[in-house]
Amino acid sequence: MYRPDGIVPCVPSTPENGASVPVRDRLLDAAEAVVAREGVSHLMLEAVANEAGVSKGGLLYHFPAKSALITAVVERLGNRCESRQAETVAADPQRAGAFARAYVTVRTHPADPQRESIHTAVLAAIGTDPEYLDPLRRRIAEWQQRLESDGIDPVTATIVRLAIDGLAVGRLLKVPMPEGEMRERVIEKLVQMTQPKAQEK
Numbered sequence: 001m002y003r004p005d006g007i008v009p010c011v012p013s014t015p016e017n018g019a020s021v022p023v024r025d026r027l028l029d030a031a032e033a034v035v036a037r038e039g040v041s042h043l044m045l046e047a048v049a050n051e052a053g054v055s056k057g058g059l060l061y062h063f064p065a066k067s068a069l070i071t072a073v074v075e076r077l078g079n080r081c082e083s084r085q086a087e088t089v090a091a092d093p094q095r096a097g098a099f100a101r102a103y104v105t106v107r108t109h110p111a112d113p114q115r116e117s118i119h120t121a122v123l124a125a126i127g128t129d130p131e132y133l134d135p136l137r138r139r140i141a142e143w144q145q146r147l148e149s150d151g152i153d154p155v156t157a158t159i160v161r162l163a164i165d166g167l168a169v170g171r172l173l174k175v176p177m178p179e180g181e182m183r184e185r186v187i188e189k190l191v192q193m194t195q196p197k198a199q200e201k
């Protein structure tokens with residue numbers, strides 16, 4: 001159910017079988033690439049258009065301002081998390097605590113340096129303009145409500161969420177965090193806490 005060898009908020013998926021990528025997604029991919037290399041403060045519309053191979057007019061059609069582009073990047077991050085959580089819940093044979101386990105699972109994948117830099121950039125968006133994070137704030141509020149009605153003790157579910165969020169954000173901020181076997185044991189404990197049997201003790 002989980003991967004203890006790294007923790008990132010959510011991992012983006014990539015098209016399969018050579019499927020074409022819609023222009024809007026190409027622009028968002030390009031924005032992430034630019035941010036990964038240079039940071040949010042250096043995100044320029046011209047650079048994104050060039051990275052995506054799209055005219056600036058084509059970019060402005062989808063994103064009339066830099067703020068709209070950054071907000072869309074953050075919103076897509078939340079959508080990716082939501083999609084992967086839904087897939088994980090659907091694959092879980094145990095209904096009680098399924099969303100809490102999915103919340104942990106989606107945030108325990110091997111770290112990818114390129115993708116991790118995108119999440120770091122999202123944190124940097126706070127300093128640029130806190131409103132950029134509004135789409136993610138709304139998602140988190142929805143997820144908290146689901147955790148509280150997940151069939152297990154809502155306090156336990158919330159503790160699990162706060163713990164895994166702390167591990168994920170701590171990794172991005174590069175603060176000292178549990179590593180190796182200790183991190184694995186922490187994640188195992190969080191998963192155990194979501195099991196219905198653990199609630200009966």
